[in-house]
Amino acid sequence: ACANEGLITVISRTLGPVDLYRFDRFASVKQRTMLAAEHPTCAWPGCNTPAERGQFHHLTPWKHGGETNVANLVTLCNYHNGINDDDPNAPPRRGRLTRQGGTIVWQPPHTSR
Numbered sequence: 001a002c003a004n005e006g007l008i009t010v011i012s013r014t015l016g017p018v019d020l021y022r023f024d025r026f027a028s029v030k031q032r033t034m035l036a037a038e039h040p041t042c043a044w045p046g047c048n049t050p051a052e053r054g055q056f057h058h059l060t061p062w063k064h065g066g067e068t069n070v071a072n073l074v075t076l077c078n079y080h081n082g083i084n085d086d087d088p089n090a091p092p093r094r095g096r097l098t099r100q101g102g103t104i105v106w107q108p109p110h111t112s113r
């Protein structure tokens, strides 16, 4: 019955909250499981690095007030986490990932944020 709805994540309530807000910078096991279900591989276009070998990136950076909530996190490999343009005040270099309408999209450099 759920197959027509796309990916579905079912996580036990006994393992803690889904969203961590500003309480913890690092994604919980529950969040990592949910994010790997959304993106089994790095979310950067064309990258196939498995989620279990990657990192969990804050779309709005932690240092700019981003929260450790599933809506603000995405699976990235170590390389693409490193080249993502995190700082909105820095000169654009390689583009960045954003969440638009619930979907992760790559925003090219030199476009408005």
Ligand SMILES: [Zn+2]
Pocket: 042, 043, 044, 047, 048, 049, 076, 077, 078, 079, 080
């Ligand atoms: Zn990647």
